[in-house]
Amino acid sequence: xxxxxxxxxxxxxxxxxxxxxxxxxxxxxxxxxxxxGMVIVTMxxxxxxxxxxxxxxxxxxxxxxxxxxxxPSPEHPLGTDDVGRDIYSRIIYGAQISLKIALFSQALGVLxxxxxxxxxxxxxxxxDSLIMRFVDVFMAFPLLIIAIALVAVLGSGENNLIIxxxxxxxxxxxxxxxxxxLMLKETEYxxxxxxxxxxxxxxxxxxxxxxxxxxxxxxxTLGTAGVILSEAALSFLGLGTADATTPSWGKMLAESxxxxxxxxxxxxxxxxxxxxxxxxxxxxxxxxxDALDVRAR
Amino acid sequence: MxxxxxxxxxxxxxxxxxxxxxxxxxxxxxxxxxxxxxxGVRDDTEAVDNLRRIMRLDEPLLxxxxxxxxxxxxGDFGRSYITGQPVSEMITTAFPITLRLALAATFFAVVVGxxxxxxxxxxxxxxxxNVSRLIALVGVSIPVFWLGIQLQILFGxxxxxxxxxxSSEFRHLILPAITASGGMLALLTxxxxxxxxxxxxxxxxxxxxxxxxxxxxxxxxxxxxNALLPVVTVWGGSLAGLLSGxxxxxxxxxxxxxxxxxxxxxxxRDYPLMQxxxxxxxxxxAGVNLMVDLLYPLIDPRIRYGK
Numbered sequence: 267x268x269x270x271x272x273x274x275x276x277x278x279x280x281x282x283x284x285x286x287x288x289x290x291x292x293x294x295x296x297x298x299x300x301x302x303g304m305v306i307v308t309m310x311x312x313x314x315x316x317x318x319x320x321x322x323x324x325x326x327x328x329x330x331x332x333x334x335x336x337x338p339s340p341e342h343p344l345g346t347d348d349v350g351r352d353i354y355s356r357i358i359y360g361a362q363i364s365l366k367i368a369l370f371s372q373a374l375g376v377l378x379x380x381x382x383x384x385x386x387x388x389x390x391x392x393x394d395s396l397i398m399r400f401v402d403v404f405m406a407f408p409l410l411i412i413a414i415a416l417v418a419v420l421g422s423g424e425n426n427l428i429i430x431x432x433x434x435x436x437x438x439x440x441x442x443x444x445x446x447x448l449m450l451k452e453t454e455y456x457x458x459x460x461x462x463x464x465x466x467x468x469x470x471x472x473x474x475x476x477x478x479x480x481x482x483x484x485x486x487t488l489g490t491a492g493v494i495l496s497e498a499a500l501s502f503l504g505l506g507t508a509d510a511t512t513p514s515w516g517k518m519l520a521e522s523x524x525x526x527x528x529x530x531x532x533x534x535x536x537x538x539x540x541x542x543x544x545x546x547x548x549x550x551x552x553x554x555x556d557a558l559d560v561r562a563r
Numbered sequence: 564m565x566x567x568x569x570x571x572x573x574x575x576x577x578x579x580x581x582x583x584x585x586x587x588x589x590x591x592x593x594x595x596x597x598x599x600x601x602x603g604v605r606d607d608t609e610a611v612d613n614l615r616r617i618m619r620l621d622e623p624l625l626x627x628x629x630x631x632x633x634x635x636x637x638g639d640f641g642r643s644y645i646t647g648q649p650v651s652e653m654i655t656t657a658f659p660i661t662l663r664l665a666l667a668a669t670f671f672a673v674v675v676g677x678x679x680x681x682x683x684x685x686x687x688x689x690x691x692x693n694v695s696r697l698i699a700l701v702g703v704s705i706p707v708f709w710l711g712i713q714l715q716i717l718f719g720x721x722x723x724x725x726x727x728x729x730s731s732e733f734r735h736l737i738l739p740a741i742t743a744s745g746g747m748l749a750l751l752t753x754x755x756x757x758x759x760x761x762x763x764x765x766x767x768x769x770x771x772x773x774x775x776x777x778x779x780x781x782x783x784x785x786x787x788x789n790a791l792l793p794v795v796t797v798w799g800g801s802l803a804g805l806l807s808g809x810x811x812x813x814x815x816x817x818x819x820x821x822x823x824x825x826x827x828x829x830x831x832r833d834y835p836l837m838q839x840x841x842x843x844x845x846x847x848x849a850g851v852n853l854m855v856d857l858l859y860p861l862i863d864p865r866i867r868y869g870k
Contacts, residue, residue, distance in 0.1 A: 399577070399581070402577075402578065402581065403578070403581030403582070403584075403585055404585075406578045406581060406582055406845055406848065406849050407582070407585070407841075407844075407845045407848065408802075408803035408804075408806045408807050408844060408845070408848050409803060409807075410803075410807035410810075411806075411807060411810075411841055411844050411845070412841075414825070414829070415586075415589055415837060415841050416589065418828075418829045418832075418837060419589060419590065419834075419837075491703075491704065495704075495706055498706050498708075499706070499707075499708065499807070499811055502706075502708050502811070502814075503811075503814070503826055503829065504826075504829070504830060505829065519706075519708065519709060519712070522712075523712065523815075526712060526715060526716055526720065527720060530716055533709065533712045533713070533716075534713070536709075537706055537708075537709025537712065537713070538709075540706045540709065541701075541704055541705050541706060541709065544704040544705075544706070545700065545701075545704040548700070548703060548704050549700075
């Protein structure tokens, strides 16, 4: 079966009947890599939501009785860190902060980017040029550098991390949305809506926005992979959450650098976790793109 | 062609202005007053006032901005809060070190990625094709800093083949370059493969084959040449990733380049240094993108601009 190479004729613009979603779901589940991605992402989310239930130890409970750094053992499957804390439990708790920041900043960035992209594409003219010049300036920077600068200036902490990361997400979203809107606003159903007197806001929200959904879902899923990497990079550079006791994958990795000679498991597992979760989001995003037949990126 | 180059150069002007403006206002959202920050907790109003005058902080915002633009465009980013050295000097010292690493990483990505992509396209579903898919997938998902640490542990500490820090000799370059090349390698491999597959299906390839050209000539001289254009396009896009990757890699391998400087600026809250670095990095990025754009017509004579 050539399930995952099926290219649907037609476009993402037309009316999608419910059956289209069923076809998409069938294509998605015929793709083993997409399923792997979905499983990884689901597991990561489960860790974030149910950390206190899943984790065998508390995040900051340290086994100070014996040697602090301990290699993996049945008691501590991924070993313990320099103050005797269970790395397995800390990774599970770390999902809370890493995923929260990634998902919130992604949501904020997509929201702002979609709004601006809709307005720029729909109204055109001066508003369009103004918004797109802003986008150009942001895109002129290597994005991680802006995030680093913003968080460094605002100060570390969850909210500032989310703001800093969202600031580098929105320009790409705006570009994507604007390009789609430019095509969509020439369609007949938009002209028809305008003819019967639907107001601009109604056309944008009720007629154009729903058609942006599939490219945005794909873009946001693939983007989340990138945000998790960026968040880890910022934490690694010491710009993560301000709270010293909250475990985050990037921070665990940064703290482990002093111990690479004595405790290989300290850097290995947190980094492996970041890698797997990012891989999961990438596989899921690729799978969704193929199944929904959109060209994002 | 000349007109294209000129118009492309003119397009760079608003970008440069935007970079400076954004960098200026980025540092203005700082809570508190830089002068008070430098003088520190000592409650010395006179010293603070003096410093405010020197730093032009007592002037209206517009004057500050214009002064900043005037100095900045001439490459004067002020002095470091911490060392008192001119920021431009510190960046000039660090720049070649970062450049060396970035070039080495690019070299590695090109030398491995493009041939691998070609082989993968020619022998579909072979071992090398699977390797290329794996690299494409892993390369975009792996955190560079983690990859760096694992390479240090494996090749530096366990096998003792290569040094894990320092930047003086060629041996020091190998691990950091491989680490920093990850994302670009993934992209080049994937793009070369898919672009090559597309070209191999073209009519001119069939023509070349049917007139009896050797397969090697068909693939290398005909298909590959055309396949490289989209590769160059995405390559330009991956430079931002390479740049940020390089900065992280410097931290891990103790290179005294711009990445280390940036981390130093962050930890000591050395804002002029941070500002200067951000501007230089953005200018570099814009410059390289310009170069990529100017390269297209050289690679693909079908493209003629400025008509």
